[in-house]
Structure formats: C-alpha cells, structure tokens
Amino acid sequence: MLADVNQFPTIQSKHSKIFTLFIKIFGITMSLVILVTAVSMIFLGGVTKIRLEIRILLAIIAILLIIFITWLLIIQFKNNSQKKVTHVIVDREGLHHYRNEELIKTINYNDLKTAPQNERYDVFFYNPPESEAYSDLCFYIYDEESKMAVRKAVFFEGDTVITNGKQLLAHFIKGIVLFRPDLRIDPNLFEIFKI
Structure with a gap:
C-alpha cells in the first residue's frame, strides 16, 4: 500500500x-x-x-x-x-471517463460520502440476489435532488473491452484509502483486489 x-x-x-x-x-x-x-x-x-x-x-x-x-x-x-468513452483514468483526484481529451464524467474522492445509518460500509461490493457471478463496486454520493447520500456503482462506460478493469478498481480503492481514510471500506475488497 x-x-x-x-x-x-x-x-x-x-x-x-x-x-x-x-x-x-x-x-x-x-x-x-x-x-x-x-x-x-x-x-x-x-x-x-x-x-x-x-x-x-x-x-x-x-x-x-x-x-x-x-x-x-x-x-x-x-x-x-x-x-463514446475512449479511456478511463484513476489519479489523485478520483476516477475519470474521457472522450478523447474531453472529460465526460468524474467520481472525485472528495465527493464520496458516508453510508446511511443502516449500512455497514461506505465502499463495498454489491451482489444482486439474481446474479452470483456479477457484482458492482459501490459507494455513496450526495444527491442534490433527493438531498441525501445515494448508492452509486462504478461502470466503465466505454464501447471497447477494458483489459485492466480490475487494476483500475483496485487503484481507485487505494485512492479512497489514501485520500479518504474516514470512509469505511469492506475488508473483503482488500482480499478480492489483493491490496
């Protein structure tokens, strides 16, 4: 680390x-x-x-x-x-989706929020009940419309196959640990991503 x-x-x-x-x-x-x-x-x-x-x-x-x-x-x-997303970057600010050089979407570490009272972790994997093989890396972000923290997931929205997606997610989690030590991260994520 x-x-x-x-x-x-x-x-x-x-x-x-x-x-x-x-x-x-x-x-x-x-x-x-x-x-x-x-x-x-x-x-x-x-x-x-x-x-x-x-x-x-x-x-x-x-x-x-x-x-x-x-x-x-x-x-x-x-x-x-x-x-059309051409590439995804994880840096000290967060996770960013780009179309050529134009920033389309970003998830900044500073925008991440703590989970509601009934949740154990702020950053975790969500496995839908209907799918055992598929899971999403989830976190909470403040939603202006509902005036509360809502759960969001990381999606790489490109129309090409990203071969280092797991490495990008692991690096994003490392960034959360480094830049947002106040957030509770599911310990299973460290094992899954070998962090």
Whole structure:
C-alpha cells in the first residue's frame, strides 16, 4: 500500500481491439441470423403447406423482429455517438471517463460520502440476489435532488473491452484509502483486489 500521497501514480485504461472486434462481429452476425430467419419465415411461409393463420402469425412475428432489431441498432448508434468513452483514468483526484481529451464524467474522492445509518460500509461490493457471478463496486454520493447520500456503482462506460478493469478498481480503492481514510471500506475488497 502506498503511504505517500505525493507518490500516488495515475493509471489509464488499456483496451483490447481484438476482443472488441470479436464482440461486435458476433453481435452483427447474430442480428443478421435473426433477420435472415425472420425474412425466410415470411417468404417460405407461403411455399410450404401451412395453415393461413400460422403464416400470418409468422409474418407478424418476423416483421416485429425486424422492427425491434432495427430499433436496437438505431439506439446503439445514437448512444455510441453521444457517450463514446475512449479511456478511463484513476489519479489523485478520483476516477475519470474521457472522450478523447474531453472529460465526460468524474467520481472525485472528495465527493464520496458516508453510508446511511443502516449500512455497514461506505465502499463495498454489491451482489444482486439474481446474479452470483456479477457484482458492482459501490459507494455513496450526495444527491442534490433527493438531498441525501445515494448508492452509486462504478461502470466503465466505454464501447471497447477494458483489459485492466480490475487494476483500475483496485487503484481507485487505494485512492479512497489514501485520500479518504474516514470512509469505511469492506475488508473483503482488500482480499478480492489483493491490496
């Protein structure tokens, strides 16, 4: 653990172009398979001897699938153009999301708050009951609208695969320990991130 505040290094996210390309190609391929299946249901439904009601139902389902996938693609392109995060940095101020050189979102160590009375820790992992494998690094931040501390989670909002995400989270926790010693951190985090 670093003891000197002045020696706290800056860590930047590393991205895997190969994994990102694989995921995008897989998504496009699956969308095309669904579209081809939907279109073939429309055209091949008239070739085979299927009752008219079933053909109409297949055509409606196919058209709805095509509309749904088109809608998802439009939303995906809109979101990518507006919130495209190119890199994430953890430094002595906190965790920052950037689009090229423009700062999009930041979580400053000074903005972190103590948990409400009924919570044990201020920084912890939250495991949703429906998912044993997935968990979020959570903390509390003051919300102006509700006038109270609310739970937030760390999300790396990039459209590429970040290969050093665990290292970024561990460094963020080290920063909390160093710059915000007043916050209670779940001891399991030190074991999980080997801090």
